[in-house]
Amino acid sequence: MSESLPVPKNPLQVADDKYSALLASDVQGPRVVFRGTISTVNPAVILNPFVDAVHGELARLGQKRIRVDLRELEFCNSSGFKSFIHWIERIGSLPEAKRYTLHFLSNPARKWQRTSLLALSCYGVNSVSME
Amino acid sequence: MPEMIPEPRQPVYLMLRMKPPWVFIDEIRRFVESFCACACAVAANRESQLALAVHELMQNAVPHSHDEEVDLVLEVDPDADRVEVAVTNRCTEAEFQSLKERVARMNSEPDALRHYLAEMSTSPATVRGGLGLARVRFEAQLALSVSRSGGRVTVHASGALRAPALKIPGGSNV
Numbered sequence: 445m446s447e448s449l450p451v452p453k454n455p456l457q458v459a460d461d462k463y464s465a466l467l468a469s470d471v472q473g474p475r476v477v478f479r480g481t482i483s484t485v486n487p488a489v490i491l492n493p494f495v496d497a498v499h500g501e502l503a504r505l506g507q508k509r510i511r512v513d514l515r516e517l518e519f520c521n522s523s524g525f526k527s528f529i530h531w532i533e534r535i536g537s538l539p540e541a542k543r544y545t546l547h548f549l550s551n552p553a554r555k556w557q558r559t560s561l562l563a564l565s566c567y568g569v570n571s572v573s574m575e
Numbered sequence: 576m577p578e579m580i581p582e583p584r585q586p587v588y589l590m591l592r593m594k595p596p597w598v599f600i601d602e603i604r605r606f607v608e609s610f611c612a613c614a615c616a617v618a619a620n621r622e623s624q625l626a627l628a629v630h631e632l633m634q635n636a637v638p639h640s641h642d643e644e645v646d647l648v649l650e651v652d653p654d655a656d657r658v659e660v661a662v663t664n665r666c667t668e669a670e671f672q673s674l675k676e677r678v679a680r681m682n683s684e685p686d687a688l689r690h691y692l693a694e695m696s697t698s699p700a701t702v703r704g705g706l707g708l709a710r711v712r713f714e715a716q717l718a719l720s721v722s723r724s725g726g727r728v729t730v731h732a733s734g735a736l737r738a739p740a741l742k743i744p745g746g747s748n749v
Binding site: 485489526560 | 600604620623624627630634691692695701703706707710714741
């Protein structure tokens with residue numbers, strides 16, 4: 445029988461050895477912050493439930509735009525990248541009036557972010573913007 | 576006054592042999608980025624793209640290495656305007672054929688972005704793998720091929736040192 449992962453106490457805040465993610469809020473509204481290095485074998489095990497929880501919260505609040513802060517994210521492997529794809533797909537599955545956009549905040553010193561976000565913006569043409 | 580002819584620059588290469596575990600791949604990526612920042616000084620942004628390629632190829636190789644060594648060779652040739660990353664690991668004939676077919680399928684789509692987007696939409700979100708090679712091809716702007724020798728497979732990723740800015744249809748450049 446496979447061992448199930450412990451259910452996090454706060455699904456809007458997760459962490460693994462090398463990275464963390466949380467839903468924060470400031471005067472500009474909600475902001476999802478990713479920090480560290482996402483490079484484990486299958487980060488989707490932790491990140492997809494987090495994305496689902498954030499998605500549920502944003503849909504409940506009726507948000508139209510969420511900032512996704514990658515400025516302190518050193519690296520994200522392709523398996524972790526899938527969680528952002530999963531997020532775009534969750535947004536796409538909402539009725540059009542309830543959809544919101546992901547506005548990515550990137551770090552110019554982390555040059556991989558620009559190319560990865562460029563590709564992601566092509567995948568989620570109406571769901572993704574970046575600065 | 577006689578015309579100044581620049582001296583030819585030697586190709587630079589790095590060879591690294593590693594035995595898993597996985598956890599050291601982050602360290603190798605950081606080292607490669609730093610190494611390439613010196614070796615690829617003539618090509619802006621190339622160091623991060625090559626580091627990304629090394630990371631993805633190593634993360635593909637380590638789980639399939641049958642607990643044997645994984646070899647990395649990185650070559651930078653400024654005069655030939657060429658870079659190559661080669662990652663080698665032990666593999667069975669069946670694993671090699673499967674990988675060879677995947678790379679052939681990928682290369683049958685000439686548009687790297689189109690292939691990458693197709694992989695994004697078809698690769699299951701909850702299962703690891705399936706996106707790394709497409710990411711290397713598009714984001715690192717490297718052509719991929721595979722070869723096999725002595726029971727070991729090598730994934731070759733090669734391209735121009737001075738790669739053009741990435742372009743997307745109707746969008747911005749990076």
